[in-house]
Amino acid sequence: MPSARLDNLPLEWIRAFEAAARSGSFTEAARETGLTQASTSQRIGQLEARLDTQLFLRGARGVTLTVAGETWLPYVSAALQSLRQSAEEVFGSHQRRITLTAGNSVIENWLMPRLAAAPVPPPFEFVFSTAVLAAGVGQQAGDADVRYGTGTWPQRRSARLFEEIMVPVAAPQLADTAGRWQDLPKIAVSGPRPGWQEWSRQTGDPATPVPHLRVDSLVHALAAARQGLGVVLASLPLCEGDMAAGRLARLGEDELRPATSWWLTSPHNALSSRQWDELCDVFCVL
Secondary structure (H helix, E strand, C coil), X not given: CCHHHHCCCCHHHHHXXXXXXXXXXXXXXXXXXXXXXXXXXXXXXXXXXXHXXXXXXXXXXXXXXXXXXXXXXXXXXXXXXXHHHHHHHHHCCCCCEEEEEECHHHHHHHHHHHHHHCCCCCCCEEEEEECCHHHCHHHCCCCEEEEEECCCCCCEEEEECCCCCEEEEECHHHHHCCCXXXXXXXXXXXXXXXXXXXXXXXXXXXXXXXXXXXXCCHHHHHHHHHCCCCEEEEXXXXXXXXXXXXXXXXXXCCCECCCCEEEEEEECCCCCHHHHHHHHHHHCCC
């Protein structure tokens, strides 16, 4: 085959081939590329004619790749991905303002300290927005947000902020006056985090009756604990500042390490790869 026949293959033909090969359907490929099914079929036919090679076997229930099509697909997919990434890096990083949504406790005790400690500030302006837990963190609008879970959400990329380690903490003066910290009043935090029941199941400590105080944010629970109102099962990475300053003290050596944690997440198309990497460099323990 003369090599000139492979010069200047129209990109729309190649995109139609890749979409159809990935979905196994000319109809799905047409929907993805914004074409009609007839146009998609025509472009793939033109591509096959130019290559002088059949790429698909047409059937009543869809299409399947030929050996030649299967062999070529990884190269096409890699080339299109490289094209998308290069366009994103060159043209997709002009956004100068990034809205980051998170709960109060994460903003105050994790994001702000790490932003202040960053050796090189990210080259964009941050807008921090407080998540309203009653509305569901997943419903917050923004370029990125912090969610609690296992790190898997549809149509989003994610990076763990830190490994979750939960320990009981209280004001030092309260801890010093107690014979057994387990007998101190308990502070409960509403939300998706593990609580005192999970702690009891793991450690064998007596199950706590109704907590003396319940709040909807860890930042409020830590404030209550600093005032000597009780013991809170706190995220260790989020109370390190209070412990270092002597405002809170850890009680005992036991700890709870759930599979869930706090994750930085973003819709795939909200940020460029470079911006995402810069966010992760600042806020995530890699």
